[in-house]
Amino acid sequence: MTPNSKPMASTSLTSPMSRDEAINHVVNTDPRFAIAQTTLWGTPFTVFANAPDNLRTLLQEAAGNYPDRELLVYGEQRWSASQFASEVNRTAHMLVSELSVQPGDRVALAMRNYPEMPVLLMAIVSVGAVVVPLNAWWSGEELAFAISDSDVHLVFADGDRYLALCPHIDERSVTLVGVRDANSPLQYAELLSRSLDDSWPDVSIAPDDDFAVMYSSGSSGRPKGVLLTHRGAISSVHSWRMGKEVAALMDPQAAADQAEVPAFLVVTPLFHVTALHSVFLQGLALGAKLVLMYKWNAEEAAGIIQREQITRFVGVPTQSAELIQAAEKLEYSLDSLETIGAGGAKRPATQVLQLASQFPKASIATGWGMTETNSLGILLSGPEYVDNPDAAGRLTPPLQEMRIVDATGNQVSTGEVGELTVRSPANMRGYLNLPEETRDTLKDGWLYTGDLARVEESGLIYIVDRKKSIIIRGGENISCLEVEGALHQHPAIAEACVFPVPDERLGETVGAAVYLHEDSHADQTDISAFLKQRLAAFKVPDRIWFWHDPLPRGGTDKLDRKTLQRLCQNLDEE
Missing domain, CATH: 3.30.300.30 (ANL, C-terminal domain)
Known part of the structure; x- marks a missing residue:
């Protein structure tokens, strides 16, 4: 698909389809979601035949298809899709001309949810470099570990992260650029002011080039750098885009009642895949308005939802619970919400019913995914989730395969508990600097998730526990x-x-x-x-x-x- 081509809508049908019928219909009739077979790293995979090659192309499509549509909102600041693309491109040229960034270089971002975060991220990947989003809650020592581990020599940091990093890095080998309130000799705003070229960077980016190193939680020791490719991220985003078409065929009336332009609230940090992939990148692909929150506050979130007519909210379960309380206290209906999703942790079953009661117009949803899968995984929403609140859901089509296996790697029977393994082009390329851990986790393309699960006759998947969290x-x-x-x-x-x-x-x-x-x-x-x-x-x-x-x-x-x-x-x- 060329950057300025318009998306082709799936055939409109009045009678609802089953899930399998809808998936087959979209794959076979909509060129955007046509699939093909290819071999990656010696393993055969199902891939999208016509998906964007890289994340820069994804942004080009958004700017071409929705140039005047409001894309990014932060407080009183607002960017249309074309304005956002222009700032990304100016930043991209600045990275090359002022800071000598080359394809393959790793550049770290250490900041909270400021608008500079998505601008810098897209600029870094647009010149073929690799972004390393650092956890803004880490200590200076933890930040410095990731910088050293990923061989980063350029870091953009806000005030708190700049102060945390200064005692732990050698300024001769690592360049720190200040963002917003960082008191740094080098300032992002000043560098950007000197960059006037907003043309698209002329740099070749292959689908299987790395786009990011994202660090996992590292509950068993130091955080692990997860190597993610452009194809991996696009595979996730395109699968979710297809899911919207599938849902419309399964429930045409619900699709007709949705807002013409979606609006997503970004409440979790952009240095995690929940916010970066399933909210920001998916929103970019859908032409959504993306409203950033610097820091979670339930009453402030309720006000933004009411004011900006937010249609999609995805947060950890605690945030959903606090949103219920805030809406009640402020007497807000929040009836613009079409989806209230959960990521990062399993939502208590009682909360599912509370949300469905409090927000009857919204589809309550849950998702399972990992940093190692570019957030792609399992989804469940609507009445089926309300009826089965302990379930994780169903595998997101059409690229993923799933097996639940025993300790010897053999597939278990339906209803039996084993380790969940998934295979798709969205899976990570491996762990940075950790070949043994990579071999233990990736086997013949299958990612061993460490989650214990079972699948029922209905096809619903239940995450039972972490493999290492059994007492x-x-x-x-x-x-x-x-x-x-x-x-x-x-x-x-x-x-x-x-x-x-x-x-x-x-x-x-x-x-x-x-x-x-x-x-x-x-x-x-x-x-x-x-x-x-x-x-x-x-x-x-x-x-x-x-x-x-x-x-x-x-x-x-x-x-x-x-x-x-x-x-x-x-x-x-x-």
């Missing part, structure tokens, strides 16, 4: 997620995280950290009595630690189970 108490296996699900049913509990506690007699017992809703009260006796009505006695936590603040989270915004386990045990030793 073995006196020979009995206990799922941390199962106990967490029961804890979340308690009306006083806002967040809960379950982990093993060493025990001389039983090997391990169940421990839990909980954070209560504001103005709520509960103690261990009350919670234990509540759980005994829902769980076998051996699954009820022997010890509960109560936290006065939200529970700590890891690099991908999931509850940091290992850190919580260590902190809680340290409290007992003090």
